[in-house]
Amino acid sequence: MKRYLLLLFPLISFAQQPDYYEGINFKQNGKIIKEELHDLINATHHAVTYTPGVWNILDKSDLDLDSQGRVLLIYGFSDNSTIYSEQRTRDVNNKNNTGGNANGKWEREHVFPKSLANPVLDTRYPGTGTDAHNLRAVDRQINSTRSNNAYREKWPQDVTGQAKLINGGFYPGDEWTGDVARIIMYMYLHYGLETDPKLVAYNNTTTNNDGMPDMFLKWNVQDKVSEFEKVRNEIIYETQGSRNPFIDNPYLATLIWGGDKAENTWAELSANDYNYQQTLVEVFPNPTTDKVKINAKNFDYANLYDFNGRLLGIDLGTEVNLKNYPAGIYILSIHLKDGNIITKKVIKK
Numbered sequence: 001m002k003r004y005l006l007l008l009f010p011l012i013s014f015a016q017q018p019d020y021y022e023g024i025n026f027k028q029n030g031k032i033i034k035e036e037l038h039d040l041i042n043a044t045h046h047a048v049t050y051t052p053g054v055w056n057i058l059d060k061s062d063l064d065l066d067s068q069g070r071v072l073l074i075y076g077f078s079d080n081s082t083i084y085s086e087q088r089t090r091d092v093n094n095k096n097n098t099g100g101n102a103n104g105k106w107e108r109e110h111v112f113p114k115s116l117a118n119p120v121l122d123t124r125y126p127g128t129g130t131d132a133h134n135l136r137a138v139d140r141q142i143n144s145t146r147s148n149n150a151y152r153e154k155w156p157q158d159v160t161g162q163a164k165l166i167n168g169g170f171y172p173g174d175e176w177t178g179d180v181a182r183i184i185m186y187m188y189l190h191y192g193l194e195t196d197p198k199l200v201a202y203n204n205t206t207t208n209n210d211g212m213p214d215m216f217l218k219w220n221v222q223d224k225v226s227e228f229e230k231v232r233n234e235i236i237y238e239t240q241g242s243r244n245p246f247i248d249n250p251y252l253a254t255l256i257w258g259g260d261k262a263e264n265t266w267a268e269l270s271a272n273d274y275n276y277q278q279t280l281v282e283v284f285p286n287p288t289t290d291k292v293k294i295n296a297k298n299f300d301y302a303n304l305y306d307f308n309g310r311l312l313g314i315d316l317g318t319e320v321n322l323k324n325y326p327a328g329i330y331i332l333s334i335h336l337k338d339g340n341i342i343t344k345k346v347i348k349k
Contacts (some may be wrong), residue, residue: 096140
């Protein structure tokens with residue numbers, strides 16, 4: 001089950017955009033916004049090696065938030081299934097990084113396939129092919145089925161919502177359409193026509209002037225950003241230096257390419273003819289030496305994660321004790337009674 005949230009910065013705010021985007025005027029023309037985001041990502045991105053760099057990131061970034069020591073498998077469906085390709089999580093240590101029998105193991109999936117890029121994505125050296133934003137944990141068998149087939153919509157009569165190959169096109173599954181769309185958008189924003197989104201869309205019909213297929217814009221609207229995506233974005237940012245803007249705020253895709261309005265999560269853009277509900281959350285003191293207090297209207301409970309993606313505490317109250325944890329950065333996931341989930345970055349000195 002996906003968790004949905006608004007990511008808030010700094011300590012007292014209502015959906016304020018991260019400092020990473022300071023200096024960009026998001027009320028400009030969409031083409032200019034795209035160009036400035038491209039320049040920002042290029043300037044902040046630090047390429048990592050495919051091995052061991054990407055493995056080291058995914059071991060942390062792709063941990064399932066609802067279980068201990070298991071990665072969340074893109075295109076997965078249910079752990080109740082005995083069929084490997086349908087399973088949703090896998091033991092983080094059960095990876096296919098040594099060759100041999102790969103049944104039941106997880107590996108790295110290029111969401112924008114290597115062979116469909118022009119030129120193809122190269123994993124021999126740090127660069128386009130080793131960008132962790134484009135790589136997700138995946139089951140070996142479903143990855144073989146997916147291969148380099150373009151993404152497509154599911155059949156209307158399909159009520160399962162599972163990932164499957166349909167007439168030479170691959171439907172990623174109901175849970176993963178938004179994840180796929182936001183990754184494809186990031187790759188196009190960062191690398192341009194080398195990762196042209198029309199190359200990975202079974203139906204590449206587009207009604208905008210920049211070639212972003214309508215299907216991906218629709219998926220970005222329909223499948224909202226999950227808590228997993230948000231936490232993953234933070235962990236990759238700490239290592240690679242770059243962020244996926246469409247995870248931080250899906251509405252940026254609307255500003256750039258148009259289409260139906262995606263969810264806007266930033267107060268700064270709330271005046272752009274968009275319905276917006278303010279949510280006030282306070283976490284203090286921050287930084288802290290021992291504990292923090294949460295002040296939030298309609299507070300329900302909080303979960304605590306470290307920056308390795310590991311769950312440290314669940315169902316916590318408004319006072320969270322960090323005294324017994326080492327100095328570092330932690331993530332508080334604050335659940336409100338109205339269903340909203342808000343994350344806060346906490347620094348323990």
